Amino acid sequence: MIRLALIAALAAAPAIAQDFSDGSEAREWGLFGEKKALFTAVVRDPLCVLTGDCADDCGGGARQVVLIRQEDNAMVFPLKNAQSAFNGAVADLAPFCGQKIEVDGLLIDDPEIGATNVYLVQRLRPEGGDWQRANTWTDDWAAKNPGAEGSGPWFRRDPRILNEIEQEGYLGLGPDVDQAFFKDWF
Template sequence: MRRMFPALALAASLAAPAAAQDFSAGSEANEWGLWGEQKARFEAEVVDPICVLSGQCDDACAPGRQSALLRSADDALIMPLKNNQPIFTGAAADLAPYCGQTVEVDGLMIENPENGATHVYQVQRIRALPDGEWTPTNRFTDEWAKANPEAAGDGPWFRRDPRIRAEIAAEGYLGLGVAEEEAFLKDWLGIE
């Protein structure tokens, strides 16, 4: 039914009073001290959000696509925007192997409607149901290194990422454009 009526799944997701439900029971998530965070452990289907929201499912779960969690308890569409690594990386690499499967996840839910954050999730560990082993969500840097062998070296991955370096070369570090950035640095900071 979820695939047949993506608009209903979206409506259920938006209408679900997530803040009123408590998914903290049994959670072993590490708290980060974020505004609006709550420990949250729940069962969900790992889905392709474009497929769920638009019904366009031809490329569902294709490499490079984002993943979402369709929570079993209330059909809320949860966006796992971060994994468990201390660097700010997404959870797509950790969720991709489970696409189309029912899993249990444990992590931190961010609910801060005043600032537009609702159903935002940091997944810290995941397991396939019914009896999979818990796996930490820390695959991003290994997956990135495999996909970018030419960028091996010291320092943080993002300083060596070819896509980021190309964007900086085209738009500057501030995203203003190279010429505009040079003028800004000269005018504001005296850097030539």
């Protein structure tokens, strides 16, 4: 029985040790545990994969998406796109729900820091298509927030964030605590 468990564990180990850097043109960010990674995957809704709670079109951009890597059937979590801010990758990947695509980016896989199959997708290519940059998050945000024009970073104008600050204050402890804090410190 112990031998069978050891064989099963060893069979699973190569998926972690695989090198997906061959052919990758990803730009390194200098993040701890990052490696260039180019692979083929199917875009899926993780709630659907894990629990059977499936939504049309992977939730239409309202849910996180995952990449089911073709080489080893591993679930890879694309948490960032190619933009310099740490914007999510859902806007770039959700349109390809259920489709096989190639992705190129950075894979962070370091059990010591608790990161396993965390992916920063920089570009993608649908089957039979051309490579495209994964950088649509800001345009997607602007389309969803037409009344938030202005200068400065998006998060200073985001209605959801402004509403949260109005309700909970900048410190998250309420506007009265904010007032006392700012009076004492500034």
